[in-house]
Amino acid sequence: MPANLTPDYRAAEARFRAAETTEDKLEALEQMYAAIPKHKGTEKLRADIKRRMAKLRGKIRQAKPALGQPDAYEIIKYGDLRIALIGPHSSGKSTLFALLTSDKEYARQDLISVVRSADAVAIALDCSDDMLLDHLADIREELAVYNILLAGKHTPQTGSAAGTVSKPAFVIANKIDAPGSEENFEALRDVYADEFDILPVSAKTGEGTELLNKVIHEGLTW
Ligand SMILES: Nc1nc2c(ncn2[C@@H]2O[C@H](COP(=O)(O)OP(=O)(O)OP(=O)(O)O)[C@@H](O)[C@H]2O)c(=O)[nH]1
Ligand SMILES: [Mg+2]
Structure with a gap:
């Protein structure tokens, strides 16, 4: 030594x-x-x-599975659109949800059913967590087991196997205000930006939430 x-x-x-x-x-x-x-x-x-x-x-x-507890999700509703907000434990889903909507009345369902019936999926990640790249990979793998593919705006459309559903998905890079987040955010972008829209947000300070609202309202067209 x-x-x-x-x-x-x-x-x-x-x-x-x-x-x-x-x-x-x-x-x-x-x-x-x-x-x-x-x-x-x-x-x-x-x-x-x-x-x-x-x-x-x-x-x-x-x-601790990447998706947290089986019912650890929020559902954002815009008119008829339902967006499943999923992500690792403590990534900020509830805080983001409170910031985005005041509507919170839904029967508890298991996460897989929620994702399957959603029009789109928002994946909340904690940018201050050095493991965020692994979490995103794990989430995709966990859902793939249930034949659910998370497809970013730029994910190549390869004809998916019978029985597989493809869900439009984007990433909310939350806690961008927290120390150490910048570096993880850059790494996330380096690896995943060519597939997913990645929105840097702080549910704590409100930074980036305007763009997030815009994406949710207008961008879910792919
Ligand atoms: N610094 C910082 N902290 C945040 C931010 N968003 C959420 N937090 C904090 O992170 C912790 C977890 O936030 P939650 O919203 O409860 O996370 P969650 O994903 O709903 O967690 P579970 O429901 O337990 O899976 C809380 O202490 C929040 O105050 C953010 O943008 N920046
Ligand atoms: Mg929560």
Whole structure:
């Protein structure tokens, strides 16, 4: 182990050893990673910690499906249009919903039925969450199991298999106000902008919601 590790690193390492939950272990590893001086001599150690962080994130992700609880969704209604607002736990669905509409009267249904009967799907992601790319991939995979394909405005229209439904979908990149969000938003755009409309929004400050309303009102034509 490199000798020049900081007291911050050692303190975080002690927290790691004392941590009992996966979440606490991950947090301590993140603090260890942040406290390592970045130079050639610590390259191996940094790679090792990164690998351990990825492993713990995977474990947490398995415990919490990307789509959250089975009924964790909101339904936005505009006239006859129904948009299923889905996304990982705590990505801001309820906050976005409260900002977009005051209408909240629907019988609880399971998420798959809601998505299947919706005219379109809005995928809310938390831009301050470093795992947001994985969440989007997981959501698509989880829905694909039920033969539901999320099709962005620019997703190539390949004739889908019998029994498969294709749903117009767009991404709400929420919490754009939060620290660290800019970088994740850029990564999201790099990977998915050629398929999906991606709208940067803060349900907290209201930033971007004007455009979001416009897309919902006018843009759902694909
Ligand atoms: N900084 C910031 N925080 C936000 C934003 N939107 C929501 N939050 C916060 O994120 C937390 C989760 O928001 P919710 O709206 O409850 O998220 P949800 O997706 O409905 O969560 P579940 O229903 O549990 O799946 C709350 O503490 C919100 O105040 C945002 O744009 N920026
Ligand atoms: Mg909610």
